Amino acid sequence: xxxxxxxxxxxxxxxxxxxxxxxxxxxxxxxxxxxxxxxxxxxxxxxxxxxxxxxxxxxxxxxxxxxxxxxxxxxxxxxxxxxxxxxxxxxxxxxxxxxxxxxxxxxxxxxxxxxxxxxxxxxxxxxxxxxxxxxxxxxxxxxxxxxxxxxxxxxxxxxxxxxxxxxxxxxxxxxxxxxxxxxxxxxxxxxxxxxxxxxxxxxxxxxxxxxxxxxxxxxxxxxxxxxxxxxxxxxxxxxxxxxxxxxxxxxxxxxxxxxxxxxxxxxxxxxxxxxxxxxxxx
Amino acid sequence: xxxxxxxxxxxxxxxxxxxxxxxxxxxxxxxxxxxxxxxxxxxxxxxxxxxxxxxxxxxxxxxxxxxxxxxxxxxxxxxxxxxxxxxxxxxxxxxxxxxxxxxxxxxxxxxxxxxxxxxxxxxxxxxxxxxxxxxxxxxxxxxxxxxxxxxxxxxxxxxxxxxxxxxxxxxxxxxxxxxxxxxxxxxxxxxxxxxxxxxxxxxxxxxxxxxxxxxxxxxxxxxxxxxxxxxxxxxxxxxxxxxxxxxxxxxxxxxxxxxxxxxxxxxxxxxxxxxxxxxxxxxxxxxxxxxxxxxxxxxxxxxxxxxxxxxxxxxxxxx
Numbered sequence: 001x002x003x004x005x006x007x008x009x010x011x012x013x014x015x016x017x018x019x020x021x022x023x024x025x026x027x028x029x030x031x032x033x034x035x036x037x038x039x040x041x042x043x044x045x046x047x048x049x050x051x052x053x054x055x056x057x058x059x060x061x062x063x064x065x066x067x068x069x070x071x072x073x074x075x076x077x078x079x080x081x082x083x084x085x086x087x088x089x090x091x092x093x094x095x096x097x098x099x100x101x102x103x104x105x106x107x108x109x110x111x112x113x114x115x116x117x118x119x120x121x122x123x124x125x126x127x128x129x130x131x132x133x134x135x136x137x138x139x140x141x142x143x144x145x146x147x148x149x150x151x152x153x154x155x156x157x158x159x160x161x162x163x164x165x166x167x168x169x170x171x172x173x174x175x176x177x178x179x180x181x182x183x184x185x186x187x188x189x190x191x192x193x194x195x196x197x198x199x200x201x202x203x204x205x206x207x208x209x210x211x212x213x214x215x216x217x218x219x220x221x222x223x224x225x226x227x228x229x230x231x232x233x234x235x236x237x238x239x240x241x242x243x244x245x246x247x248x249x250x251x252x253x254x255x256x257x258x259x260x261x262x263x264x265x266x267x268x269x270x271x272x273x274x275x276x277x278x279x280x281x282x
Numbered sequence: 283x284x285x286x287x288x289x290x291x292x293x294x295x296x297x298x299x300x301x302x303x304x305x306x307x308x309x310x311x312x313x314x315x316x317x318x319x320x321x322x323x324x325x326x327x328x329x330x331x332x333x334x335x336x337x338x339x340x341x342x343x344x345x346x347x348x349x350x351x352x353x354x355x356x357x358x359x360x361x362x363x364x365x366x367x368x369x370x371x372x373x374x375x376x377x378x379x380x381x382x383x384x385x386x387x388x389x390x391x392x393x394x395x396x397x398x399x400x401x402x403x404x405x406x407x408x409x410x411x412x413x414x415x416x417x418x419x420x421x422x423x424x425x426x427x428x429x430x431x432x433x434x435x436x437x438x439x440x441x442x443x444x445x446x447x448x449x450x451x452x453x454x455x456x457x458x459x460x461x462x463x464x465x466x467x468x469x470x471x472x473x474x475x476x477x478x479x480x481x482x483x484x485x486x487x488x489x490x491x492x493x494x495x496x497x498x499x500x501x502x503x504x505x506x507x508x509x510x511x512x513x514x515x516x517x518x519x520x521x522x523x524x525x526x527x528x529x530x531x532x533x534x535x536x537x538x539x540x541x542x543x544x545x546x547x548x549x550x551x552x553x554x555x556x557x558x559x560x561x562x563x564x565x566x567x568x569x570x571x572x573x574x575x576x577x578x579x580x581x582x583x584x585x586x587x588x589x590x591x592x593x594x595x596x597x598x599x600x601x
Contacts, residue, residue, distance in 0.1 A: 120485070
């Protein structure tokens with residue numbers, strides 16, 4: 001299965017039917033939580049470079065799943081498989097199955113644009129649009145044609161992103177006038193305004209100072225009450241603090257271990273993971 | 283190294299070494315040359331033009347025929363032989379070419395830029411970019427003949443009573459001429475929009491159209507406006523194409539009336555060519571009117587430049 005559909009092809013706009021997804025029993029999961037994302041033998045190539053090898057994992061609902069590993073281990077690449085952002089890279093090729101509530105997002109009938117409306121994303125570098133704070137938050141609603149009380153959605157989204165009190169008097173000023181940490185929380189507000197199923201975060205705090213980082217971490221834990229959060233981080237302490245499950249990717253693009261965060265940090269199965277966690281390499 | 287050596291070494295004053303001074307002076311002279319040239323031209327325009335007007339001619343010690351400044355600026359008849367110098371007749375024609383070419387070049391140029399920056403495959407780009415550069419490099423007199431022998435006959439199919447020289451073909455051809463300018467400057471501005479913004483858009487489930495029109499174009503707006511102003515300045519100053527295509531008969535036309543475009547008129551630049559190539563004598567009133575037109579043209583393009591600068595500053599996005 002290759003993921004090379006043209007992201008602009010509106011003919012293929014088929015909504016991934018989330019309400020009709022597989023139940024926990026059907027997807028052979030032993031945990032109590034429903035599995036939202038299931039990856040099965042995902043392989044990614046950038047040209048001839050084999051970036052990810054046979055990645056299989058299950059991401060449970062309303063939890064934080066962290067992906068850690070050294071630079072270049074493919075953790076961000078895997079994150080971008082979930083919402084098919086890799087489609088935007090000409091030389092990228094994805095093989096394998098990755099299901100969102102039972103629907104394989106690499107099926108030919110899946111429109112990546114529709115998929116990305118279900119799976120929000122927050123990037124490493126804060127990237128608010130050069131528009132007002134208000135317009136940043138409502139952007140997704142507008143392009144997705146979602147009606148509703150925008151004022152109320154803006155207020156709610158900014159409150160959930162813990163930004164409301166700081167910006168409520170200047171909603172119509174440019175989002176670029178905010179500090180880096182505020183910009184990142186604005187990006188989070190923008191991502192949750194459309195109420196996605198899943199929130200992907202690609203090292204969301206790596207460009208921020210320690211205070212802003214700690215705000216983002218608190219926020220991620222709160223968001224996990226309502227969203228399934230998948231977060232890439234190069235900061236092991238951060239993963240240990242905020243995540244329920246941790247996936248350790250190591251050089252060569254393989255998933256070495258995936259388990260409860262506590263287990264990974266206290267008693268990992270693999271010697272390589274232990275060496276990485278304890279700082280012997282990486 | 284002894285203390286004496288160190289002292290000598292640290293106080294060498296390399297900045298004023300002869301070679302440094304020489305190269306610095308050379309570069310300064312090169313840079314000064316363009317400033318001096320500009321100032322000389324402006325000075326010449328102002329002194330010669332002031333000999334044209336009755337208001338200022340006595341100050342220049344010029345006796346003889348002069349023209350009234352108000353009549354010049356407001357008059358709508360340009361007739362050298364009857365000594366009628368109403369520059370509005372020429373300005374209206376220039377405005378028509380500017381306005382008409384803008385209607386063609388601005389949308390097409392921006393659309394081309396969007397295609398090149400957001401949609402085109404590397405192969406398509408490698409074909410289109412050189413084609414645009416060639417379009418920009420065609421001598422403008424060739425565009426004039428293209429308008430005269432190709433566009434006007436084609437227009438005659440639709441408008442049977444269109445003149446051989448007409449503003450429509452001049453506008454179209456100047457429009458085609460400035461498309462590459464709009465496209466290439468706008469495309470530079472769009473390509474400079476950080477990829478993170480596109481990623482943010484796609485990550486929200488935006489289509490390529492949403493990203494191009496809703497994110498990239500607004501973020502590149504200051505550059506796009508600059509391209510408009512520069513292209514319009516080019517249209518205002520364009521000479522050979524309009525000299526060939528627009529006609530030689532000065533006539534005041536209403537630029538906002540579409541029917542005007544079927545007639546010929548005399549834009550400012552074409553009027554200057556006519557004055558230069560005609561049998562006017564140096565020192566005469568007609569000769570001095572040349573500089574008066576030149577000064578008006580210069581002031582208009584100067585204003586355009588100031589607007590462009592202001593717009594670029596006002597709408598520049600710092601990412």
